[in-house]
Structure formats: C-alpha cells, structure tokens
Amino acid sequence: MSALTLTNIQKSFGGNQILKGVSLDAQPGEFIALVGPSGCGKSTLLRILAGLETADSGDIVIEGREVSQVQAADRNIAMVFQSYALYPHLTAAQNIAVPLVMRRLTRTQRIPFVVPLMPGHRKAVADIHRDVREMAASLKIDQLLDRKPGQMSGGQRQRVALARAMVRRPAVFLMDEPLSNLDANLRVHARGEIVELHRRAGVPTVYVTHDQAEALSMADRVAVMIGGSLLQLAPPQVIYDDPQHIEVAKFVGQPRINLIASQVEENGIIALGAERCVLADRSLPADSQVTLGIRPEFVQVSRSGEAGLPAHVDRIEFLGSEIIVYCRLDGIGETMIAKVTPAEGAGLASGAPVRLSASAEHIFVFGADGTRLASAPLAENAIREAVHG
C-alpha cells in the first residue's frame, strides 16, 4: 500500500487553473522531491496535501484513509516551511514540545495554574520532556535547547524546526523549501543532514524545491512539475538520462541541455551532421518539426576535420575539473554548449573554428507538443535500407 496517493488534483484561483489534474504517490519511507520553476503550483499542491487549502477535485489518501474532507490537524502530517515559523518567545525545547503538548495534554492541562493538580499530568509532561531530549540528541541540537530563535543561526533554527516537525512521528512529512534561507555552503551540508534524518526516521517525505540539483541529489524519486502539470515522476537518474518531455530535459541538468530545431526526413529518419537516428513511429510525415536535445557532456568538440557541425567558440568557462565551451553554430547562429575535460579543452580559445558532433545514441527527439519520441541510433549500413524502405 502506498503511504500517500494524490489522484487527479485540480485547483483554480479566480478562473486561473493552477493545478491541472496532478497525480502522485509515495511509498512507505520514500523521499519524493517535487521540483519545478517558480509559480508552477508546488506550494499549492503541498498546502492541499496538508489540508491548508482545498482542492476543487481529486482524491488524497494517506495510509489508506481518504482525507480530502479531514481537517489539517487530523491528517497526521508535519510540515516545515521556508520561514521555519518558530515561536520567537519560546526556547528551542519549548518550540519542539509544542506539537506534543497540543496532542497529549488536554486544553485544561495546558493551563499552568491548574496543571500540577491534574491526575496523570506529571507523567505526560515527563514523557514530553523525554521525547524532546531524544529528538534534540538525534539532531545534535542538545546544546540549543535553552536558546530562543533570536539567539540561533539560520542553520540551527532550521534544525529546531525539523525537530519540531519530526518529534511526533507523523504519517507524512512535508517540507516547503526548508533550505532556501541558508547560504550556499550550509545548504549543501544541510541537504545531507535532511537525507540522513529521513533515512533514520523512515517517514515518507514530500520535499518542495525549485533547485533541480537539490532534488536530484536528495530524492528517491523526483516529480517534475511545470505549469500545473506533473510531467514526470521517476528516480533522479531516469529523470536526467531519460526525460519524457522537453520541459523536464530543460529544467534538469547544469549547464542546460542543448536544443536544436530539426525536421523529420523520409521514413522517420532524423539527421544531425553525419549522425542519424530513426523514430520508432515511422508514420510521422517527412518535414514534421522536431527538437533534438543533447546534454553538454555528449557534445564532442574537434578543432580539425570535416565531420560535425561547423561552429565558432564564443566563450570558455574553466571550472577546475571540467571546461564549459559555449559555441555558436555557423549559419544558424544557435548556441551549443559542450562540457569537456581540461585535456579535451586544451588549446581552445574564443573565436576558434571548431566542429561539433554527438553520437546518435545520445540524441533525444521531442515532438512539436514537447513529448519525447522514441528513437534509436541508425547504423551506417542501415541508412540506405531505411531511406529506401
């Protein structure tokens, strides 16, 4: 049984459709990163899941229970926000204790004057103290327990917010860009910490981010959302190596994927320089418009020879272990980016004429509507046969 299933969630604000039928599932213990550009509807989906917003239609099932009509407080979901939302007047220990106090003590038991007189109260409070200390120890924030948020760094506040969300062992953990307030170095460190915590706690997690590197490096599966639609939900490697939509290919990968406009030839053949691939569906008419996608690491740059597309080097970025070469294709003027090793890039300079090529097995073909078209490299000796049917 899935820990969490969303089916066909739709949501409009004032006639604007923000979520266009999103379906998503998380398995027990799974870490899902929900990634997409700003404004694509990630936070709205998360808020609907948490019960802070109502969907126009669609189903939400958590641990086998349909919760669309269930109040946020009764969904057993914990959420960490961008802003951490810690109470500034409470210490870290008190902040972490809040969800336990709300769940385990009655309204009357929470009143300090009455509290010591109530039966069972002493045990409940002792249990809360114990659980807070255990959670603080596992997050290595014991030394912060007496401090208020104003006396902590951003990273420390983030850990306290995580502790508060995790302390009551929710059915699902939701995080909305929890690292966005941290500086770059701390962010990378905190990624590892969250993954480690998640592994230990084993609570299924939906983690929203607009940072594709964060999503790829942290998640078991990545859900790529663009313009209110979920375009692909798959493990990071599959999202990168086998994108099913041009928007997924564009969103993931740094530097960005190269895209070149092209046309289908007879019998579903597509050419890029001397390389050819063939579409699985050969019924696409000749002259149909397609876009070819090639990751920068698969673009070969040669300084001599006749093979490959003629281009000129525009600029070069030296990144230590690799070199990014920005080239302009002669004639059409489009930019192609190549990622090469320092040895391959040695001697390249701005303005130098080069030839660019990519092996057909590394060419993605996208149709006019952006969906990926199945294709395969065409061997040299098969070309003649294919062309002549």
Ligand SMILES: Nc1ncnc2c1ncn2[C@@H]1O[C@H](COP(=O)(O)OP(=O)(O)OP(=O)(O)O)[C@@H](O)[C@H]1O
């Ligand atoms: N309560 C609301 N009323 C009207 N429009 C809203 C409301 N909440 C969100 N929107 C709109 O819905 C769209 C999606 O917003 P949402 O916050 O879900 O995007 P997001 O992908 O999380 O973006 P970001 O990464 O910038 O946080 C935006 O255009 C936003 O302006």
